[in-house]
Amino acid sequence: MQACPLCCGDALSLxxxxxxREYWRCAVCELVSxxxxxxxxxxxxxxxxxxxxxxxxxxxxxxxxxxLAQPLLARLPAACEGxxxxxxxxxxxxxxxxxxxxxxxxxxxxxxxDETVLLRRYDFVTATELVEHLADPRATWQLFHDxxxxxxxxxxxxxRVRDQAAFSRWHYIHDPTHVSFYSDATxxxxxxxxxxxxxxxxxxxxxxxxxx
Ligand SMILES: [Zn+2]
Numbered sequence: 602m603q604a605c606p607l608c609c610g611d612a613l614s615l616x617x618x619x620x621x622r623e624y625w626r627c628a629v630c631e632l633v634s635x636x637x638x639x640x641x642x643x644x645x646x647x648x649x650x651x652x653x654x655x656x657x658x659x660x661x662x663x664x665x666x667x668x669l670a671q672p673l674l675a676r677l678p679a680a681c682e683g684x685x686x687x688x689x690x691x692x693x694x695x696x697x698x699x700x701x702x703x704x705x706x707x708x709x710x711x712x713x714x715d716e717t718v719l720l721r722r723y724d725f726v727t728a729t730e731l732v733e734h735l736a737d738p739r740a741t742w743q744l745f746h747d748x749x750x751x752x753x754x755x756x757x758x759x760x761r762v763r764d765q766a767a768f769s770r771w772h773y774i775h776d777p778t779h780v781s782f783y784s785d786a787t788x789x790x791x792x793x794x795x796x797x798x799x800x801x802x803x804x805x806x807x808x809x810x811x812x813x
Pocket of ligand 1: 627
C-alpha cells in the first residue's frame, strides 16, 4: 500500500475508479490522489501542456485569472514582490499583477526552469491550476511555505472535491495530468500543518497567509 503523497500517512482507501485510473482518498488530510503507476512521464505531460493556449491578451482568460488576482490584490500592500509558480508558457497572471505595481518572478518546471528564483523569499506566491498536477504535493507545499516571508500570501487556484458522487461525474478527473485533488478539509489540513491562515475565497480559489 502506498503512502499519502501529502501527509505521508497510510490511511488511503480506494475512492473511485474509471476506465483508465484509480483514485485513492486519505482519511487524514482528505487528499484524493492517483497512484504513481498511472502518472504520465514528463515528456507526455509537457506534450499535453503545449496544447494549452493561455494568451495574456485574451479577455476570457484574464477574467478567469481575476478570480484569483482580485481577492489577492485586496490583501496586498503596494509594490510587493511575488513569484508565479507554474506560470506556464504565457505569464498572463504575472502581467496582470505587474499592471498594478507589483513585481513578479516566474518559475515553471517546463517553460521557465530557472531555479535561482526559488532561493529567496517573496511577499506572495501564486499557483494557478498547478497543485492538481503535483505528483509529490508534500514537497511543493513545503517549498511554498519556505518561499514566503512571514505574513506573506499564497494564492491557489484549483477546483475542489465535493463528495464521492460528484467526483465520479467530474470532468476535472479526466485530464490525465491531474493527479492530486483537494477538498475544503485538505486545505484546512494544509493550513494547520504549515501554519497558514486559510480563506476559501471562491469555488476554486484559496488564499493562505503564512504566520507572522
Ligand atoms: Zn493524507
